[in-house]
Amino acid sequence: MASVFAFFDSGGHLEFREGTADRVFGALDPRQASPVAFTVQRCSWGGDGLEGHISNTARFVGTYPPNPVATGVVTALGGPQEYIFGNLVICGSRWSPTEDEPPSRCGLSQAQQDLIGDVHIAVRREAADARW
Template identity: 40%
Template sequence: MRPGIAMPNTYALIRCDGQLRFHDNVSDPAKPVAGPGPGTTITFTIQPAGWGGHGLHGQTTPIPAAGDTSRPNPIASSVVAALGGPDHRIHGNLVIGGDRVDPGFRHPVTCSLTEAQEHLIHDVHRAVLRDADPLRG
């Protein structure tokens, strides 16, 4: 992957209503995949990428200020915590994307989710839903 080259990008989206969807699109991996413009999202590490391995990052809206109407996303918060990410409340939709360390880069670069990561996110999401509502399981 070279910066500035558009490539297929698979990411997960957990909406405020708890629904999980995987999306495939073509985007510039250097740009955030959530939010309409600069400064509208925060990005955080869920699982760090290591040499030879892939990691996960999340993108969401900042914690709302007083009077903000963005909805809490408790399912996304629980999924992030179950994946080993930071334990904080997510507001708004959550995008989960992939990271990897490439030779020549000092920091992880954004990449598409691997098939294994998609399965992991799906399984963790399903378990979180089951724990949140025992009647769903």
């Protein structure tokens, strides 16, 4: 089943892509390194969360260019304050009623897409203002 994911390219441009997780995560890294997941917003008590994915090699500064827009979006959404290099995919995560089961990955809801889109606009505007 196709889901919607937020894809940020290394230049910080946002595109909402529809597809399976494997297909969308395949766009993370032209070298096809496996993605590394991290929590952006934790899901709990039946609520949905957000999960970020970067290339496994994206943490190496020399491999991919820094992505200040993606870094700013993740920080503004309450995610870890680590610098992101290269491409970023954000997907949804759904709370599991049992402690034994980790949250499940899912597509983004319309509300999550709107939130990510609004934050992206604000971060890009702030970055443009900082250059002047």
